[in-house]
Amino acid sequence: MTETDPPTDISHRSKLPMLLWATLGVCMSYSAPIIATIVYDNQPYDPRLTTHWGFACLFTVGSRRILFDTGANGAILLANLAQMDIDPQAIDMIVVSHYHSDHTGGLLTALPTIADGRDRAVTVLVPRSFPDEIKQDAGRYAAVVDVNHPITLGGSVYTTGELGQKNTEQSLALETADGLIVITGCAHSGIVEVASQARRWGEIALVMGGFHLKDAAAADIKKVIEGLRKLGVKKVAPSHCTGQLAIRMFAREYGRDFIPAGAGAQIMVGQPRAHAHASD
Ligand SMILES: [Zn+2]
Ligand SMILES: [Zn+2]
Numbered sequence: 001m002t003e004t005d006p007p008t009d010i011s012h013r014s015k016l017p018m019l020l021w022a023t024l025g026v027c028m029s030y031s032a033p034i035i036a037t038i039v040y041d042n043q044p045y046d047p048r049l050t051t052h053w054g055f056a057c058l059f060t061v062g063s064r065r066i067l068f069d070t071g072a073n074g075a076i077l078l079a080n081l082a083q084m085d086i087d088p089q090a091i092d093m094i095v096v097s098h099y100h101s102d103h104t105g106g107l108l109t110a111l112p113t114i115a116d117g118r119d120r121a122v123t124v125l126v127p128r129s130f131p132d133e134i135k136q137d138a139g140r141y142a143a144v145v146d147v148n149h150p151i152t153l154g155g156s157v158y159t160t161g162e163l164g165q166k167n168t169e170q171s172l173a174l175e176t177a178d179g180l181i182v183i184t185g186c187a188h189s190g191i192v193e194v195a196s197q198a199r200r201w202g203e204i205a206l207v208m209g210g211f212h213l214k215d216a217a218a219a220d221i222k223k224v225i226e227g228l229r230k231l232g233v234k235k236v237a238p239s240h241c242t243g244q245l246a247i248r249m250f251a252r253e254y255g256r257d258f259i260p261a262g263a264g265a266q267i268m269v270g271q272p273r274a275h276a277h278a279s280d
Pocket of ligand 2: 054186
């Protein structure tokens with residue numbers, strides 16, 4: 001997937017008069033697919049990209065580009081974006097999961113390039129608990145929004161708001177025709193907790209990102225896998241702080257529904273399709 005080959009955004013069809021749809025006698029329901037591109041990860045995948053401790057993932061949602069987390073180092077982030085032919089100035093929103101340097105370190109160094117003189121064209125969403133000086137520095141280039149409670153970011157993209165007590169963290173849920181993509185930075189409040197919060201917006205097609213199980217024992221990892229199964233999570237793409245033992249266990253348990261993830265991996269969810277049913 002490159003900038004020259006964006007997925008078709010067919011959301012404009014809702015602007016067609018209802019009368020036309022009634023005349024057709026069907027109600028068409030479309031969703032454009034969402035592409036998740038992991039642009040920063042300590043987990044290797046595409047050898048062209050630099051692997052480095054941290055996490056960042058770019059979502060292509062129609063014509064929108066949402067960057068979730070910024071890795072530890074802005075230069076590596078920008079180099080990895082360039083390696084994948086992704087124009088940093090196409091990014092219009094940055095969501096930062098939590099205040100740990102492996103997720104925020106790239107923010108202030110990459111933001112001037114991403115904003116590139118576009119006055120407040122970029123929105124940066126941070127947990128409310130973020131230090132004021134980071135919000136102020138980011139505010140020189142972008143519109144900074146504090147997030148506390150679960151909110152919609154428009155176009156069927158949602159944030160869980162701040163979860164957890166100690167390392168307060170937000171995760172994203174993005175709606176597709178196949179169900180939700182749920183992404184976490186480190187899931188410090190627990191990946192099962194994050195997924196169960198996201199269930200309010202629908203069935204979960206995919207959980208990806210850092211599951212924070214790197215120091216967990218096999219018995220605890222097994223419980224987490226069971227918890228996600230119970231919530232109906234169809235596919236998983238764990239990376240970053242998930243840990244090698246947990247990644248192996250998820251691969252064994254989920255089989256074909258385990259998606260290998262790491263720096264440079266691209267995952268598409270929600271093929272465009274139409275449901276036709278009689279309208280009355
Ligand atoms: Zn963390
Ligand atoms: Zn982390």
